Amino acid sequence: MTTMALGKAINAGLRKAMEGDPKVLVMGEDVGKLGGVFRVTDGLQKDFGEDRVIDTPLAESGIIGTAIGLALRGYRPVCEIQFDGFVFPGYDQIVSQVAKMHFRSGGRLRVPMVIRIPFGGGIGAVEHHSESPEAYFAHTPGLKVVAVSSPADAYWMIQQAIALDDPVVFFEPKRRYWEKAEVAEDGSPDLPLEAARVVLPGTDATVLAYGPMVKTCLDAASAAAEEGRSLEVIDLRSLSPLDLPVVYESVRRTGRCVVVHEAQRTLGIGAEVAARVTEECFYSLEAPVLRVTGFDTPYPPARVEEEYLPDLDRVLDGVDRTMAY
Amino acid sequence: MTVESAGTAATAPTAQAESELVQLLTPEGERVPSPDYDRLIDDVTDDDIRGFYRDLVLARRVDTEAVALQRHGELGLWASLLGQEAAQVGSGRALRPQDHVFPTYREHGVAWCRGIDPGLLLGLFRGVDQGGWDPRENNFHLYTIVVGAQTLHAAGYAMGVQRDGAVGTGDAERDTAVVAYFGDGASSQGDVNEAFIWASVFNAPVVFFCQNNQWAISEPFERQTRIPLYRRAAGFGFPGVRVDGNDVLACLAVTRAALQRARDGEGPTMIEAFTYRMGAHTTTDDPTRYRLAADLEHWKLKDPIERVKAYLTRSGGASHEFFESVDVEAETMAEHLREYCRSLPDPSATSIFDHVYVEPTPALVAQRDELGAYLDSFEGADR
Numbered sequence: 038m039t040t041m042a043l044g045k046a047i048n049a050g051l052r053k054a055m056e057g058d059p060k061v062l063v064m065g066e067d068v069g070k071l072g073g074v075f076r077v078t079d080g081l082q083k084d085f086g087e088d089r090v091i092d093t094p095l096a097e098s099g100i101i102g103t104a105i106g107l108a109l110r111g112y113r114p115v116c117e118i119q120f121d122g123f124v125f126p127g128y129d130q131i132v133s134q135v136a137k138m139h140f141r142s143g144g145r146l147r148v149p150m151v152i153r154i155p156f157g158g159g160i161g162a163v164e165h166h167s168e169s170p171e172a173y174f175a176h177t178p179g180l181k182v183v184a185v186s187s188p189a190d191a192y193w194m195i196q197q198a199i200a201l202d203d204p205v206v207f208f209e210p211k212r213r214y215w216e217k218a219e220v221a222e223d224g225s226p227d228l229p230l231e232a233a234r235v236v237l238p239g240t241d242a243t244v245l246a247y248g249p250m251v252k253t254c255l256d257a258a259s260a261a262a263e264e265g266r267s268l269e270v271i272d273l274r275s276l277s278p279l280d281l282p283v284v285y286e287s288v289r290r291t292g293r294c295v296v297v298h299e300a301q302r303t304l305g306i307g308a309e310v311a312a313r314v315t316e317e318c319f320y321s322l323e324a325p326v327l328r329v330t331g332f333d334t335p336y337p338p339a340r341v342e343e344e345y346l347p348d349l350d351r352v353l354d355g356v357d358r359t360m361a362y
Numbered sequence: 363m364t365v366e367s368a369g370t371a372a373t374a375p376t377a378q379a380e381s382e383l384v385q386l387l388t389p390e391g392e393r394v395p396s397p398d399y400d401r402l403i404d405d406v407t408d409d410d411i412r413g414f415y416r417d418l419v420l421a422r423r424v425d426t427e428a429v430a431l432q433r434h435g436e437l438g439l440w441a442s443l444l445g446q447e448a449a450q451v452g453s454g455r456a457l458r459p460q461d462h463v464f465p466t467y468r469e470h471g472v473a474w475c476r477g478i479d480p481g482l483l484l485g486l487f488r489g490v491d492q493g494g495w496d497p498r499e500n501n502f503h504l505y506t507i508v509v510g511a512q513t514l515h516a517a518g519y520a521m522g523v524q525r526d527g528a529v530g531t532g533d534a535e536r537d538t539a540v541v542a543y544f545g546d547g548a549s550s551q552g553d554v555n556e557a558f559i560w561a562s563v564f565n566a567p568v569v570f571f572c573q574n575n576q577w578a579i580s581e582p583f584e585r586q587t588r589i590p591l592y593r594r595a596a597g598f599g600f601p602g603v604r605v606d607g608n609d610v611l612a613c614l615a616v617t618r619a620a621l622q623r624a625r626d627g628e629g630p631t632m633i634e635a636f637t638y639r640m641g642a643h644t645t646t647d648d649p650t651r652y653r654l655a656a657d658l659e660h661w662k663l664k665d666p667i668e669r670v671k672a673y674l675t676r677s678g679g680a681s682h683e684f685f686e687s688v689d690v691e692a693e694t695m696a697e698h699l700r701e702y703c704r705s706l707p708d709p710s711a712t713s714i715f716d717h718v719y720v721e722p723t724p725a726l727v728a729q730r731d732e733l734g735a736y737l738d739s740f741e742g743a744d745r
Contacts (some may be wrong), residue, residue: 041564053449057546062525084515088524088525092565093560093561094556096552096556096559098552098560099514099517099553099556099557101514102511102514102515102517102553102556103515103517103518103521103557103560104517104518105512105514105518106514106515106516106517106518106519106520106521107467107518107519107521107522109503109515109519109522110519110522110523110526111439111522111526112525126552129508129511130514130553131500133510133511134506134508134510134515137492139717139718139720140492140717140718141492141493141504141717142428142492142493142496142497142504142717143491143492143493143494144716144717144720145497145498146497146498147720168442177443178718179718181719184627198576200719201720203719203720215490215500215735231723245419278723278724278725278726281725281726282550284552295734329698340574
């Protein structure tokens with residue numbers, strides 16, 4: 038066991054993947070000498086060379102589009118998008134090309150690539166640096182979308198994503214990059230990439246989260262426990278596909294479900310989860326599925342982001358509302 | 363810049379096209395000597411030229427047959443290559459087997475040169491698939507509809523070629539070039555400009571082959587550029603050349619030079635094949651709304667096939683029987699194409715779930731079963 042920050046854990050996972058497969062490449066803006074603006078690729082260029090850790094020109098469509106070509110040639114590129122709000126120049130290549138290549142080729146072509154995106158707010162950043170665009174990608178067939186919440190998951194899930202032959206959009210909670218936890222670097226991951234994880238068992242209500250909100254929900258569960266309320270917290274981990282059987286099992290026991298995400302509410306991950314939990318657990322539900330989310334506004338200036346973002350109290354407020362039914 | 367000078371600049375590309383064009387065969391079929399390019403085709407025999415003639419005629423026949431199939435409702439759409447045969451056959455015949463091609467949706471002549479069965483081109487336009495061939499077998503990628511997107515794929519693929527050590531080894535069977543086809547309309551796309559930058563700064567073995575057919579649906583190429591397109595290459599740091607896109611020999615020579623440069627590790631080249639879209643953009647388009655019949659007549663005189671026929675006739679390189687035999691072959695091929703098209707089965711409804719992911723997800727399996735059960739609920743269901 039090693040104590041590792043989440044960002045360092047991704048770095049260690051990338052390193053392990055690159056050691057294990059010479060076809061794995063890292064490419065993006067400032068990923069080389071600088072090691073990325075969050076230092077997630079720190080030291081990789083020094084050890085693997087400029088041919089495998091590529092500082093690209095400053096154009097996201099170019100990063101994704103050329104990664105497709107590299108993947109078609111047999112490489113496994115891992116693209117870094119510097120910030121969530123900068124992915125959109127590459128959106129066409131992701132949605133129209135990456136996502137559809139396997140399908141439109143009748144299964145003949147594969148584009149095994151990973152698109153890493155630091156996402157979410159809470160770091161006092163200027164606009165376009167705090168967004169949560171995961172629903173756009175989860176809405177796109179052909180992409181797999183995951184979000185990590187802990188150093189151990191970060192370490193293993195980046196390796197699992199790289200090993201997968203489908204393209205993966207890999208969301209990293211940038212405000213948790215420096216939070217540390219134990220990581221077992223040897224052995225193998227304890228869950229498949231696409232599996233949800235019950236991170237805290239409980240009995241009174243099911244709270245679903247992913248990425249940066251998992252810790253927020255665990256904190257909320259601790260506070261709720263002090264008041265004698267037992268929350269079950271599930272880290273969805275995979276947003277496309279969603280591992281819902283784990284959720285259904287939980288909700289059938291608790292009868293109550295609250296979905297938490299930073300992203301705006303309308304047509305977000307919470308909306309899809311609510312629809313499907315309602316379909317599958319209708320007779321077990323004691324209350325409607327509730328959402329605790331960002332609001333349907335553009336991401337606000339940093340001095341008001343605390344009010345925009347779900348925090349411990351808003352999660353507890355959501356729990357109170359579902360318990361009141 | 364004054365209004366007057368802006369007006370002059372806007373008309374410049376066409377005027378300069380004439381003076382800067384590489385041409386080895388005039389529209390009348392006369393061979394034009396070229397100190398720069400003759401050596402690149404000095405191995406080309408009359409037998410080869412007869413082969414190019416056959417390529418040109420068959421590519422055109424595939425095209426006219428596909429247009430007819432669309433008119434008869436057998437295809438939903440077709441994008442005609444009429445007038446662009448020489449640009450495609452000349453560049454296509456310059457390729458070596460290991461070279462990799464990223465086409466637009468109009469490269470039927472290049473597909474022919476890569477050995478793709480013309481029938482396989484029809485599936486996309488009939489609506490039974492989205493690309494019926496295996497791109498790895500002939501090193502010919504699927505057609506790309508979003509204009510310019512494939513130029514980035516080509517640049518990235520070429521970076522992979524570099525990493526495989528398949529550039530500059532001197533081994534003619536190993537060194538590999540990548541060709542990105544695109545058009546004058548696509549030259550305005552960010553992706554094309556980004557592909558230029560990537561290829562340039564990484565010195566990637568790519569040839570950017572632009573068929574400037576002068577029309578992006580209804581927009582003349584003056585709406586895309588104020589300078590001849592090939593000159594853009596200089597701004598990105600690599601050579602650009604303008605070639606008579608209706609001259610199969612010039613297209614062959616210029617593309618051979620650019621491909622060899624790429625294979626030798628000397629980086630990208632942009633070729634602007636100056637040609638003319640003789641037909642509509644696609645079968646849904648009506649060019650009479652935006653261009654003059656006189657222009658079409660003017661370009662008919664520069665037909666890419668007639669000049670090869672004239673050359674072969676004048677030089678005695680081909681007999682009347684040869685031309686006749688090619689026509690007969692074209693008719694037979696067209697007949698097969700017609701029958702093949704009509705025989706193409708519709709895909710089964712539930713097959714749409716097959717290749718969304720490498721392994722189907724549980725949710726997709728459930729949706730497939732849901733659709734299947736729904737379809738089966740109808741009496742006499744046959745899917």
